[in-house]
Amino acid sequence: MASFSGAPSEVIVEVIKHLPRSSLPNVCLVSKSLRRCAEPFLYSTISLKWNFKKFPPIAPLLATLLRRPELFKHLDVVSLGGMMRQSAAVPPMDTYNVPVDEFEAAIRKANTSFSDMWVEKLRSVETCIYALAALLIAHLSRTTHLTITTPWINGQPLIGKVMQAKIFSRQLPQFERLKQLKYLKRRDIAHTENNRVFGETISLFYLPTVTHLEVIMTNPKTFQWPVATGEPNLGHLTSLKIGWLCERFLAKILAVARNLESLEWSWEHHDPPHAWETNIMDFDKITETLQPLKDTIKSFGYTMNLGKEGELMDSLWMPVQGNFRHLREFTRLTHLEVPLTPRSETDSTPLALADFVPDSVEVLTLSGTALNMEWCRGGWDDGDDFELDDILPLLEAVAHDRPARLSRLRSVAILDDRSGIVRRQIGDRIKKLNLGFEVRFYSY
Incomplete structure (x- = not known):
């Protein structure tokens, strides 16, 4: 050697x-x-995983980087990942061999408006790891891919404050090349106050170089862009995966993200704040929200969860209005993932695929979720749920209409939680139909 x-x-x-x-x-x-x-x-790829049991080696890594700051330019892909149990308490961190004084000096040198709080977190064995993670992110400038997940940000404001300081102020090095950002704070069922993250997550849309953004953000009481200059320039954003936000707030973002080619939207809906208020699951309104993307979007996925403030529920009574019929107008779509929707609020028969799927679609993913919820007025009874068998006529109708309609369709995926035996039986029946496109089954 x-x-x-x-x-x-x-x-x-x-x-x-x-x-x-x-x-x-x-x-x-x-x-x-x-x-x-x-x-x-x-140093090109740094992955730190934390599950509240064994602390990742962030302290020695950060000490090396601060002593040799030229190494920061090599950090291309950085991931702060791991799993968090809702009831798990953060264990105290052994700081005996941690150069706390060096880290405090680096924090003080940054001279942010929250330096005192940052140092206080650093000096506490319960919160030291959050201060170290924030210090690592504070020094990133050449990174192209950054992932930050729940264990590092749930109920802890430091990383959010650092991200905002990098975006809006000159106190910390700005991201010069960041292309892909994942900022994923999952729902905290045990401590609902930890779920108020709209302020820090809406700031992420001001990152000027990000083309792919994945974020989970809560619904605010009032939507407001965080700076006096107003909405960001999102001409660079081509892919957005967003969770939790409901349609009237997402519409504010999509109105200025007119170059989006891919949108994955997971909507978590909850009880209205007052018992006398009525919520409506309006599929027409959801499609209307997408209108600014009509000329650009090529891939769209929509999934939904219903729940109450403290927990997700399997079902929640809510009247249904509209369907996905107007998706047919999105003629650039090639990949589409949506639940089947009823023909109307009084007719739970699923809308035929040719009535809502654009002819441009090549890959289609479907589920019966929206048809089986108890809140679907006039919907399928408990003893008459939408079953896998019920998808067969929909698929046969597509095969019958080809090539006049949906001639580009080459793959259909069915999301279902039925047993493997049932799915295999249905799969065998589908093979005999000679549909002209592939059909696969996946569990939720």
């Missing part, structure tokens, strides 16, 4: 990039020349 150190750098790089990642720390120890070649690969 020592003699290899004298080889031309391009030869060394070509060899190193094929080495397993676990070998790179040892390569860095051989010589300075090998270290210079190996470090970009060693």
Whole structure:
């Protein structure tokens, strides 16, 4: 290995990039020349996973980076992931070997408006890990892919404040190349106050280089863009995966995101604030929300959960209005994932596929969720739920209409939680129909 150190750098790089990642720390120890070649690969992807049991090695990583700040430019993909149990308490972090003073100096140097709170979090064994994660993110500038998930942000404001400071102020290094951002705070059933994250999540839309954004954001009492200059310029955003937000607030975002090509929307709906108020699941309104994207959107997915403030429910009474008929007007769609909708609020018969699927669609994903909810007025009775068998006439009708309609359709996926035996039986029947397109089944 020592003699290899004298080889031309391009030869060394070509060899190193094929080495397993676990070998790179040892390569860095051989010589300075090998270290210079190996470090970009060693630090290019950082993944820290935390499940409230074993702390990830964020402290030694951050200490190395702060002592050699030139390494930050190599951090291309950064992920703060892990799992969080709702009832789990954050264990105290052993800070005996953590250079807390160095980290505090770095925080003070940033001179943010929340430095005192940041240092206080750093000095506490219960919140030290959040302060370290915020310090890591604060120094990112050349990163292209960033993922931040629930364990790092649930009930903890620091990372959100750091993100806002990087976006709106000059106190922290700005993201220069960030293309993909995932900011995913799942619902906290045990502590509902932790779910108020609209302020920090709406700020993410002001990142000027992000093309792919995945975010879970709560519904505000009143939608308001967070800066005096108003709405952001979202001409760069081409892919959005968004959860929780209901249609009247999402409409505000889509109105300025007119270059979106892909939208995945998971809507969680809850009881109205007062018992005498009536909510309506209005599928026409949902389609209307998409109108600004009519000339650009190629992929659209819509899923829904119903629930109350503290917990998700399997069902909730709610009248249904409209259907997805107007999706036919979105003639650039090639990928579509939606629940089957009833013909009307009094007729639970599912809308025929040719009545709502554009002819441009190549891949279609369907479910019977909206037809089986108890809140579907005039819907299927408990003993007469929409079953897998009921999808067969819909598929046969498509095959009968081809090639006049849906001639580009090549794959249909059915989301269903029935047993594998039932799905295999239905699958065997579908094979005999010779539909001309593939049909697959997946569990929810």
